[in-house]
Amino acid sequence: MVENFIYYLGLVLVIIGAIMLANRLKVAYPIILVIAGLLISFIPGLPAMKIDPELIFIIFLPPLLYEAAFAVSWKELWRMRRIITSFAFIVVFLTAISVAFIANSFIPGFSLALGFVLGGIVSPPDAVSAGAILKFIKVPRNVSTLLEGESLFNDASSLIIFRFAMVAVATGQFVWQEAALSFGWMMFGGLGIGLLLAFVFLEIEKIFPTDVNMDAILSLVAPYVMYIAAEEVHASGVLAVVSGGLYLSIRRHEVFRTSESRLRGSNVWESFVFLINGIVFLLIGLDLPEIMVGLHKEGISLSEAVGYGLLITAVLIIVRFLASFGALFTTLIMRNFINVADRDPGMKVPVLLGWTGMRGVVSLAAALSIPVIMENGQPFPHRDLILFITFIVILVTLILQGLTLPGLIKQLDLPESQGKLMSEEESEHFLRRGMRHVAFSYLNENYKDRRSENEYFNKLMDRWEQEDKEDSGHIMSAEAKEIYFETLEQQRIWLREENRRNPDIDEEFIRHYLTRLDLEEERLRI
Structure with a gap:
């Protein structure tokens, strides 16, 4: 029983090694795995793997x-x-x-x-x-x-x-x-x-x-x-x-x-x-x-x-x-x-x-x-x-x-054209502009009076108005972070709605930006 467990554990390591080799050779990993399994099957004395x-x-x-x-x-x-x-x-x-x-x-x-x-x-x-x-x-x-x-x-x-x-x-x-x-x-x-x-x-x-x-x-x-x-x-x-x-x-x-x-x-x-x-x-x-x-x-x-x-x-x-x-x-x-x-x-x-x-x-x-x-x-x-x-x-x-x-x-030499879909550059420009607009509109509508009270909140709004790339997480208070999280949620809602109503944008880009928002939120919660 112990010998079989070691064998199965070894197979997991073989899988990892084969996929690493496939990535190195830029070959599809199923090909390398099938060949690896074929070679292992000819090694005498190994237990049969049956399901x-x-x-x-x-x-x-x-x-x-x-x-x-x-x-x-x-x-x-x-x-x-x-x-x-x-x-x-x-x-x-x-x-x-x-x-x-x-x-x-x-x-x-x-x-x-x-x-x-x-x-x-x-x-x-x-x-x-x-x-x-x-x-x-x-x-x-x-x-x-x-x-x-x-x-x-x-x-x-x-x-x-x-x-x-x-x-x-x-x-x-x-x-x-x-x-x-x-x-x-x-x-x-x-x-x-x-x-x-x-x-x-x-x-x-x-x-x-x-x-x-x-x-x-x-x-x-x-x-x-x-x-x-x-x-x-x-x-x-x-x-x-x-x-x-x-x-x-x-x-x-x-x-x-x-x-x-x-x-x-x-x-x-x-x-x-x-x-x-x-x-x-x-x-x-x-x-x-x-x-x-x-x-x-x-x-x-x-x-x-x-x-x-x-x-x-x-x-x-x-x-x-x-x-x-x-x-x-x-x-x-x-x-x-x-x-x-x-x-x-x-x-x-x-x-x-x-x-x-x-x-x-x-x-x-x-x-x-x-x-x-x-x-x-x-x-x-x-x-x-x-x-x-x-x-x-x-x-x-x-x-x-x-x-x-x-x-x-x-x-x-297939063309990269995707028919009516926006190109990658067009999609990125459209989504970034839309997300900035959503964030700035939400902050202006709900928290405009707070700009004069806090310098950190001023920076938060500038982040979206001017597309500031500065890492502002360390200078934001807990209160500002919560407001920022609300803004991120508004952007998520806009992205999902845009995906549903806009047939010209690839959902892959929508999901990419949704993941970026999740990563941004988790970065600030650490």
């Missing part, structure tokens, strides 16, 4: 989905809702269907139901991998928003396909009427349960007194409660977490009501997601020896299995490219009839979207969740082959697409 398949989804998916939903901009998500929806649902379904028929046609013993199981597993691209790569390269905001938004919902659609296919494999039949009703309940039930529980969590924060630690803990508990509650009633736990996370994201100032709570919660989530992402990608490499043993039992040669994996990988890449250019041509047609997010996307963006189909966390979790023995007592057919194909798909897309994506982005 109960039923716990895979519960442990890893809820926090990763919740964090992604909490971080994405709802305003940008809504602006690009049509193309995001098409990629998250239509493209996933087309991908799963393509994989199912190709697997059924070219892999011996693969039924169509098994093909859909595999299609549901490998159809959703991984946002973590793409995000880790894109942080080193600047791309237009609409591209990053599409990738983020797609990842939130494609997990749900792919897992719904996976679940129905698993039922078909276990029972040997597929009733379309029942499937349609179940699909509707999974979709709308999941959305409803997520929104309901998010509302309950928000009311708990309002009614009961909480401190900074309680706020952080409640935020960690929320996605697990949403996911488990939805799954217990056979709704989509993924959609429950996504909808609940988006609802709370819009009201984040009510979830974390103080600057300290917001800053602490952000740090807690960043560290937590960092760790579980590292564990998942390391698991991909560590799981190979066990998969190889299963392949040997099935009597499938390594070369055959690799060939099947490369075939499915090629199908995924081709379908995504076709879907990307299909979306382009649809946009060019529909812009004549409706408002679209980007009226002139050009030919470069579809190429980039077509090459951002790296697979990762969700595919691994789905594959590992396949039971060894079905409820009827029979072994699940071709389980190890499905695991191996999934492993090849993840490995090849991560290494091939992940390593070449930065070079492709530079080669495409």
